[in-house]
Amino acid sequence: MxxxxxxxxxxxxxxxxxxxxxxxxxxxxxxxxxxxxxxxxxxxxxxxxxxxxxxxVSEEGLQQFIGEQSGPLGVLLVAVTGAVLHIPALLAFPLSASLLAKGASITIIATFITSLTMIGVVTLPLEIKELGGRFAALRNGTSFVAALTISLLMGLVI
Amino acid sequence: MNKKIKQWVPVIALALISAVLLYLQPEARTPFGTTVLDYTMELIVVLPAVLLLMGLLSLFISNQFISAHLGSESGLKGMAVAFLLGTLPTGPVYMAFPIARTLRDKGARVANIYIFLSAWACIKIPQELVELRFLGAEFMIYRLVFTVIMVSLLSLFVEKFAHKP
The missing domain is CATH 1.10.287 (Helix Hairpins)
Structure with missing residues (x-):
């Protein structure tokens, strides 16, 4: 549909x-x-x-890292991973769907998508060059906060 | 090495690794095969449409169009326009940095530039369609709503601290 x-x-x-x-x-x-x-x-x-x-990959193994029981540390780890990785957003969605199907938590997946798309460690030099260090730091820093907040809220409502 | 060839090296490496793993563990072949087939089919039915939409947007929404419309409105309306314009272009967010710079040089509001970049990064329309397909309406809508709220609030915060001589 x-x-x-x-x-x-x-x-x-x-x-x-x-x-x-x-x-x-x-x-x-x-x-x-x-x-x-x-x-x-x-x-x-x-x-x-x-x-x-x-x-x-066994579901139990995966869930230990990115399931409901992975806790704040899991979320933080995924947020950092998303920030560093450089995958086109289009492809992040099928990947996320597969992780969800294997038992990853909503919070973890929302963290991954938000930090992957909003934060760019690889492109940071380019951002600093164009927009200045202060703005780049503020933008990426607040995006990190946004990723965590958005995903915690999503974990609560879904 | 040619850049075009270079990007296929990890693909071939991963394919070889997969082949070896599947050879060593025959019982993994069925789940591997059905999953690869499933996701390929899922992508085939939406990817051409999404790419066509991206192609259209990239040709019909020019940087000049964005610059002309962003920053001409102020207040809440300006923020709404910034969100909207951010969802239209295609390409990764670093392609938006030079546009953002031009906008800032032209005197656009920092909050609006922040909103524009954030919307570009994570709520672009073609992207949202793929999200809808793979993660469902509930996930997509909640993420969209929370993103708009958070980005709006943070844009004001960033604006407050971005100005420093």
Whole structure:
């Protein structure tokens, strides 16, 4: 059902764009194909990792680290991992879904997604260069706080 | 080494590791195989649409469009516009840094720049669609709501402390 909605939205947007500017709309297909090739290596890596997760990792083992009982230390560890990792957000969602299916907690998954997308340790030098050290520190620091708060709230409501 | 070839090295390495592990542990083959197939199918039905949407957004929402609309409104409306504009572009957040810099140089509010960057990072529309597909509506909506609340509050905090000669 959601897949149908997503495809309708994309096709609708394409039809609208096509009516406005044919050439640009057709070019977007090319851009999309290029983006696909760009994420393809990472896509395959993520799918293989998910396969390995289901083939070789026991639920008990995984839950010790990122399950309900992992506690504050687990959350903190995942927050730092998310901050350091450099995975396209698009691919973080299937990975997260697989971890949830294996018994990871909602709090942990929300922490992972938020810190992965908002905090960039790898891109920090670029951020400092463009926006200054003070702003970069404030932005990444507050994003860390945001990641923890958002995920704790999500753990409470879901 | 060519960059295009280089990015395939970890892929091949992981594929080889997987093959060895599966050879050594035959009982893992079925769960591995069905999972890989499942997730590949899940992605095939949404990824082309999401990428097409991203392609459209990247061509039709230009940096100039963003600069022209961000910072022209003030107060709550300005913050709402910053959120909205942040959800439209595509690409990782570091691509937004130069835009944010231009906006700041033009005198846009720090809170709005912070909101724009945060929205760009974690609540972009194509991204939210994939989240909806894989994690469900409940997860997506709660994360969206909490993110908007937290980012709004923190934007004011950052604005307060960002100004220093």
């Amino acid at each position: 959601t897949a149908v909605i997503i495809n309708i939205i994309a096709l609708g947007a394409f039809a609208f764009a096509f009516s406005r500017n044919r050439q640009k709309a057709l070019k977007s297909i090319k851009v999309a194909a290029k983006m696909f090739l760009g994420i393809l290596p990472m896509l395959i890596i993520i799918i293989l990792l998910i396969g390995l997760l289901f083939g070789f």
